[in-house]
Amino acid sequence: MLKVLVIDDELDIREGLAHIIDWTTYGFAIVAEAANGKEALAYLEKETIHLIVTDISMPVMNGLEFIKELRARGWQHNVIVLSAYNDFGYLKEALKYRVENYLLKPVDEDELVATLLQVKEDIHYEIAYNLQEKENLNILRSKVLNRLVTRNISHMEFMNKADFLQIDLAAASYRVILIELESATELFERSGERFDHLKLFSAMNICQELLDARMDGVLFEDSHQHLIFIAKFTTNSLMFSYEAIADEMKDALKRYAKQPASVIIGPEVHNVSDIHLSYYKALELLEYKFYLGREATINDQQVPTCNNDNQVALENRFRALEACIMADDAEGCLAITSELYDTFKLNAKIGKPFIQHATFELFMTALKQVKEANGDVTQILSRPEQLYSNIQAQQTIDDMREYLDNNIHSIMQYLILLKKGRPVKVIKSVIEYIQTNFNQEITLKQAAETVFINPGYLGKLFKKETGLSFHDYLNKVRIDKAKELLLTTNQFVYQVSERVGYKDYNYFHKTFKKYVGTTPSDFQ
Template sequence: MYTVLIVDDEPTIREGLKTIINWEEQGYKVLDTASNGREAIDKHHQLNPHLTILDIRMPGLNGLEVIEHLRREGKKGQFLILSGHADFDYAKKAISYGVGGYLLKPVDEEEMVEELGRIKGLLDKEQNLKQRSTNEDFFYREHVIESILFGGQVWPREDVIEYGLDWPLYQVVLLEVYSESHSHMRAEVKREMAELLASSKQGIVFTAGQYIGCLLKQPLVSDEERHRFYDEMALVLKRFSSPVYMAGGSCVLYIQDIEASYNEALHIMENRFFFTEPSVVTMQATSEPSSNEVVGPLRLDEDKLTDTLYYALDIRSKDLLSRVLDDMERVMIQGFYTEHDIKKKITKIAAVALNKLSLHSTESKLIATEHTAMLSSLYQQPTLTALLETLHLQFAKLIQQLGVNSKDTIIKQMIDFIKRNPGDHLKLEVLAEVFNYNSSYLGKLFKNYTGESFNVFLDKVRMEKAKSLLEEGLKVHQVSAQIGYANVDYFHSKFKKYIGISPSAYRDQYKERQ
């Protein structure tokens, strides 16, 4: 839609021109009107219309003087002259100013429509040439950038100036739209980014392998600038419905040094799995460990994490689930594990916890099996944060499916848990961590409720479990291992203390009674 400014000192003509023509049907939109030459110049500056229709004879500056003034300023728009005088000299002078047409008053509607159609053709050609020129400029600029980054070419300063790349500063930002079909939509993403940067005059877009690169003339220095740039890009790319990740290199003074900025951005992007916030991630935005933080990699205790995750599911504790996933994240980051190792280890921990849960009952097995199918999706997550959020969402749903535990006190939950897991290496300190209590306080609560210390209660539960296992015909060392006693002699003495006879004697007596 081309824009129009109508200039005439007669109000009836101005309003008549606005109404007698169906401007939208002709491909135009009337922005405003002006009543004299000076007002026409001012409004032309404000509106920059594609077409100005104006009368030659007006008080003050006449139409030709208005055109002459605007042409001297470099204005490129089309002009259509209206006059009540069929003066050939005026027409010749108007043509010398590049006027698109010349009509006599009173204006005939058909002639006006015909002129508008002809001028629209001229405007279309101008737009096509302008677009072609713009595309060529982008192509050559992109070629300069890519030849420096990937071809090691050195460009003379005059060429850099000619292509409009002589900037005070330069910064490379790399972008990835995370999707399995990213390669198919990369060209479309690049086009939309190029349009945004061109309209805002922020920089040039180029191809950078699996990423899309941006060479910025106004580097993103502050956190606010990095967040704002990310938000602008993410909004434009929202329709692709995929996560967007960005990394920025350091600022450089000369275009020949942009390779250093690119390599830094590339190094950051290769660690995209550890990005934690929606922003352009840079070296200065990446936090370094302080002197009082853990130095050196943390050792991953898979058994402890697996048990704690299983406990969270078993006692239906979303709070414990959140804590164990936070511990996973901390250990994985400070342990300097790779993306592949992290996905492999977390998937294994989750799978073992689900398997242990499935042994409780038929209902638990069905629910656990349903969520086991989810584990393969962990390998598709683009970041550690996304992976843990996926796991948290699935396991919170699992806890909801298991239902709220019927035990109405923390001690009843503990008793139920001990009875179902007597073979685990249970300690009061471990359960205190699981239930988020101080161990000494929890021990007092437990004794007040049961009348026995935690260790005595645990021994009695284990002895009852041992009796049932011996009745099934298991050997003494097998029973000892299953109820959590690594030392068979210690189990033997415990059993005799609580039951009154040795484990083997108890098993023999049971056989005789059958």
């Protein structure tokens, strides 16, 4: 609703205006009244109003004096003037100060409505124009600030444009704080698409509000869709913890924008022309998120250091891991893998490409054993040709460790089955699982987890050993139990359906007829 202030020294006129039309029907609401211009000015100093309806002849400060003062203060409120025939001299003067219309008393309802509709259209246009103007200004500011942090603008050109764009970077020192939204990065790396503008705008508003309350600076979006805050410091700046502010931002973004984020804190620099050094260092530190994990806060002090002795230890663990794979020692294999990645995390200088390659080699070592045991690699990896790209897709070292651990476990269990001939025992365990849990909502994946086998491989193995798919076997068990209950109890068909694991009665009816050849009701 657009807010309206009515100014008139006569109470009955103010009350009459409030009831002459249903203001809300036209998008307005009378929220305040004043008996003269002086009262109105006092109110406008504290509150936001979209439209003012004012009388001309009033004591203390009349309508003409009020409008003059309104414009002298630079206030651009929309004004409708009320006047009597003998106020024409005042009215003529008031029209010089931009009013929307003048209405003669008593006010004509149709003329008031027509004026309000025009005013509403003008106000909405002005709001939209101001928003667009503000957005265009923000775009220009971002472009100039991007050129600053990437050192693509001269100091003189920046200072000239900063003055026009109201960018104030006067300070004793600066520090770049980079906020990376996890979902924006994942989307761009996966598909090359830009993140949703409204989501990014929401995240920026949250950061802006929090940062403004803690420190001085400017916030903008860089070309990688990172949020960049150039923090300014003076000799009077308060002491604070960057890490604490980073934690506040991450918590606020996750809670209110549903956006997990990482925060990178660049080093301090002392000249505007050196801000790019803090920015590029922040981008460099961002690479260490691979080691430190998602939603990290990263600065120079948190970067892992390299120990020359670790390279020797790394090679020793490779040999130990290969020995465990060949010995079918699944627990030992996973223990060494865990230790190996702990070593990676302490060796930032090893580099992400090396760790990706090392992970790929670990997979290949294990898969080689599968081939030597006459196994089928596709039982473990549905698309083996995508293995390396899947490794590269892991965002952090912890993701890579989890990806390797999950697959190594499946590989080792598959190797044990191949080398020790355990398929029959495995299928027996799965059948026992079905017999015990048929009345629950169970899946092939859940059954596979009980015997530590890849679901795809278990499905093929189950059909090979039983002649039925897992799903068909489960249905057979359920239908056999349903037949027994229908013959030995007085339960209704829908009750039997639920007892044997079918939550959907129609599906039970259809499945029963498929396996038995008749409906449950006819079977009774």
